[in-house]
Amino acid sequence: MDVSFLGGPCSQRVVGVVAPFDFALDRELWRWVPDDVSLHLTRTPFVPVEVSLDLARLVSEHGTLGDAVRAVNAVAPEVVAYACTSGSFVGGVAGERAMCEVMTRAGAVPSLTTSGALLAALAELGVRRIALVTPYTVSVTQCLEEYLAEAGTTVTGRAFMDLTRHIWKVPYRDVLDMARLAVREGLAQALFISCTNLPTYDVIPQLEAELRIPVLSANQVTMWAALRHLGTRAVGPCQRLIDQSARRGPVLPEEQEGWA
Numbered sequence: 412m413d414v415s416f417l418g419g420p421c422s423q424r425v426v427g428v429v430a431p432f433d434f435a436l437d438r439e440l441w442r443w444v445p446d447d448v449s450l451h452l453t454r455t456p457f458v459p460v461e462v463s464l465d466l467a468r469l470v471s472e473h474g475t476l477g478d479a480v481r482a483v484n485a486v487a488p489e490v491v492a493y494a495c496t497s498g499s500f501v502g503g504v505a506g507e508r509a510m511c512e513v514m515t516r517a518g519a520v521p522s523l524t525t526s527g528a529l530l531a532a533l534a535e536l537g538v539r540r541i542a543l544v545t546p547y548t549v550s551v552t553q554c555l556e557e558y559l560a561e562a563g564t565t566v567t568g569r570a571f572m573d574l575t576r577h578i579w580k581v582p583y584r585d586v587l588d589m590a591r592l593a594v595r596e597g598l599a600q601a602l603f604i605s606c607t608n609l610p611t612y613d614v615i616p617q618l619e620a621e622l623r624i625p626v627l628s629a630n631q632v633t634m635w636a637a638l639r640h641l642g643t644r645a646v647g648p649c650q651r652l653i654d655q656s657a658r659r660g661p662v663l664p665e666e667q668e669g670w671a
Contacts (some may be wrong), residue, residue, distance in 0.1 A: 423449040426637045427488030429479040431470040431495050435579035436630065440494070440610050443634035443653075444646040453483045461575035463553055464501060469482045470484045471498035471506075473513045480517035480520045490640040491515075494607045496629045497551055499524035500558035507558075521640050524552070525607055525629050528636035530562050532652055533601070536625050542599035543569040544589045546606050553640055555605060567598040578608040588616050594622055601625040607633065616649035625651040625658075 424447055428440065432454045440450055445655045455475050460466040461617060469475075480491055484646070493499055496530050508529050514522035525558055533541070541559070543550045543566055552571040559566055570592040572581065594602055601624050603613050611628035635645045635652055647653035 419546050421447065423447060424641050424643070425486055425488045426450050426641070427480070427483035427486070427491040427520070428452045428637075429455065429476065429483065429491065429493045429514070431455050431466075431498065433462075434494065434609060436608060439610060439612050440634060441645055443631060444638070445643060445646055448638065448641065448643065451483055451486045451488060453479050455479060462497075462546075462551070462553060462578065463548065463575060464497075467495075467497035467501040467551065467554075470495060471501060471510060473510070476510060476513050477517040480514045480522070484518040484520070488518070488520055490637050491518050491520055492528075492633050492637040493522070493524040494586055494630070495606045496525045496555070496607060497547065498527075499526035500555050504561050513634055523633075523636050523640070525633045526558060528632040529603060529627065529629075530564075531636055532627055532632040533564060536601060536652065536658075538601040538625065539563065540565045540567050540598060540600045540603045542590075542593040542596075543565055543605045544586065544593050544602065545569070546569075546572040546581060546609050548573050548575065548576045568593045568596050578606055579610065581609055583610065583614050586611060587618065590614075590618050590622070590626070594624070599624060601627060604628040608639070612647075615647070619651060619657065620648065627652055 428450055430452055444450060455470045458469050507524055510524055511522045549559045556566045570589040590602055607629040615626045638645045649657050651657045
C-alpha cells in the first residue's frame with residue numbers, strides 16, 4: 412500500500428526524562444503530554460536499597476546524572492527533566508541547582524528537577540503555605556520540609572505513609588485519605604503530593620473540587636515545567652496549575668455579590 416500521501420510521520424518535540432531505576436509510572440507522565448511531544452526516558456542504575464535518604468542520594472549522584480543525560484541526549488531532547496522528588500531535594504536548594512548544572516553541562520540543553528519544578532509551580536500560583544502528602548518515612552518527609560523551608564515555603568500540615576518500597580501500588584483511595592488528613596487544619600494555600608512513583612493524575616481534579624485549593628503532584632509539576640520550556644502546555648483538565656479556567660475555582664458564598 413502506498414502511504415506516501417500521508418506526508419508523515421509528524422514531527423515531534425522531545426523531552427528527555429531521567430528517572431530512578433524503580434520508576435513505574437511512565438504511562439502517567441504521558442497523560443500530561445500533548446500529542447506533538449514525545450517523552451524519552453532513561454533510568455539510573457539499580458542499587459539494592461529501599462526508599463530512603465540513602466537511596467535519594469545514590470540516584471542523584473552527579474556522575475550518575477551525567478551518564479543518564481548523555482544517554483538520552485542521543486535522541487536530541489530540547490529539555491531534560493530529572494523525575495524524582497526525594498533525589499532532587501535531598502541536597503537542599505543548592506544541591507538541586509547543582510544537579511541542574513551537571514545535567515545541562517552533560518547534555519547542552521536546559522535541565523530541571525521535580526523539586527525545582529515544585530518551587531516554580533508554587534511561585535506561579537503565589538503559594539507560600541502548603542500541606543504535604545508523602546509516601547515516605549518520617550526522615551525523608553522531614554527532609555522535604557527542610558527543603559521547602561529553605562526556599563521560603565511553610566508546611567502547615569503533613570501526612571506520610573512510611574513506605575520503603577512498591578510506592579506505585581498505592582491506590583487512589585489512600586492518596587485521597589492522606590490528602591484530607593494533611594489539610595485538616597485549613598491553613599494551606601495548596602496541597603503537594605510528593606514522589607513521582609505515587610499515582611496522582613486522576614485524583615487531582617477531585618481533590619481540588621473538594622478542598623478548594625490547588626493540588627500539585629510530583630509528576631504534574633515535572634511535566635508542567637518541562638513543557639513550559641518548550642513553550643507548550645501540559646494536558647490536565649480541571650488542574651489549576653495547568654488549566655487557567657480552573658484557577659478561578661468555585662465561587663464561595665461569601666464571595667458572591669450582595670452576600671451577607
